[in-house]
Amino acid sequence: MRITFLGTGSAMPTGSRFQTGIVVEDDGRRVLVDCGSGVLHRLQQSGVGYENVSTVLLTHHHVDHVSDLMALLKARWLAGEEQLEVVGPTGTKAFIEGLLSVHDYLDGRVDLQVREVVPGEEFSVAGFDVEGFETRHSMDCLAYRFGDAFTFSGDSEAFEGLANFSDGSDVLAHDCSFPDEVDVSNHPTPSQLGEALSGTDIGRVYLTHLYPHTDGNHEAMLKSIAEHYDGDVGFAEDLLSVEI
Numbered sequence: 001m002r003i004t005f006l007g008t009g010s011a012m013p014t015g016s017r018f019q020t021g022i023v024v025e026d027d028g029r030r031v032l033v034d035c036g037s038g039v040l041h042r043l044q045q046s047g048v049g050y051e052n053v054s055t056v057l058l059t060h061h062h063v064d065h066v067s068d069l070m071a072l073l074k075a076r077w078l079a080g081e082e083q084l085e086v087v088g089p090t091g092t093k094a095f096i097e098g099l100l101s102v103h104d105y106l107d108g109r110v111d112l113q114v115r116e117v118v119p120g121e122e123f124s125v126a127g128f129d130v131e132g133f134e135t136r137h138s139m140d141c142l143a144y145r146f147g148d149a150f151t152f153s154g155d156s157e158a159f160e161g162l163a164n165f166s167d168g169s170d171v172l173a174h175d176c177s178f179p180d181e182v183d184v185s186n187h188p189t190p191s192q193l194g195e196a197l198s199g200t201d202i203g204r205v206y207l208t209h210l211y212p213h214t215d216g217n218h219e220a221m222l223k224s225i226a227e228h229y230d231g232d233v234g235f236a237e238d239l240l241s242v243e244i
């Protein structure tokens with residue numbers, strides 16, 4: 001399996017990190033998880049190509065996770081691609097209908113399949129067996145686990161339930177939006193993440209969904225996590241590819 005981070009930023013721009021998007025590929029199967037601003041360009045830069053992404057799995061509907069979704073649909077339509085499947089939590093159907101009623105000229109341009117999934121049930125997407133887990137965020141949001149290989153937290157506070165959900169994964173990509181100095185809810189600080197991960201067995205943790213506040217604080221953030229969690233932790237970067 002190969003994981004490619006397309007966007008490791010968040011709702012406020014850092015100038016170098018685009019918004020959330022991760023491509024998961026294995027043996028000819030491919031799914032894009034989230035499609036925030038800049039992801040369409042990163043798909044091109046990464047060599048994956050927007051023509052080759054026919055399935056998008058959404059963690060939730062915040063704008064930094066969906067703003068390139070209609071842009072992807074349009075690019076695929078213009079390139080002659082005929083389909084797109086969007087899979088996401090409850091409310092995804094109404095959300096897509098809303099987008100298409102605003103951008104009504106895009107309605108019907110490709111065969112658009114929309115499917116909603118619920119936490120706790122394994123489902124299949126683009127040939128992958130995936131399980132969803134409800135996170136702690138300011139909106140309904142699902143973390144996703146791809147077998148024992150990869151777990152993505154989506155947007156979430158760090159908490160034991162989510163840490164247990166990701167326990168045993170080869171790779172975990174986890175929201176680590178802010179350094180400890182920022183008082184925050186709905187996202188974790190490094191010490192909260194370290195505390196939650198303590199005692200879990202994860203191959204490598206990549207920190208993502210980084211706000212500009214994290215710039216210049218990477219070492220301190222890693223140190224803070226390491227006070228509670230002794231596993232392998234690093235920062236994700238846009239266009240970083242990880243083989244599992």
Ligand SMILES: [Zn+2]
Binds near residue numbers: 060137155
């Ligand atoms: Zn969010």
Ligand SMILES: [Zn+2]
Binds near residue numbers: 020062064065155209
């Ligand atoms: Zn977000």
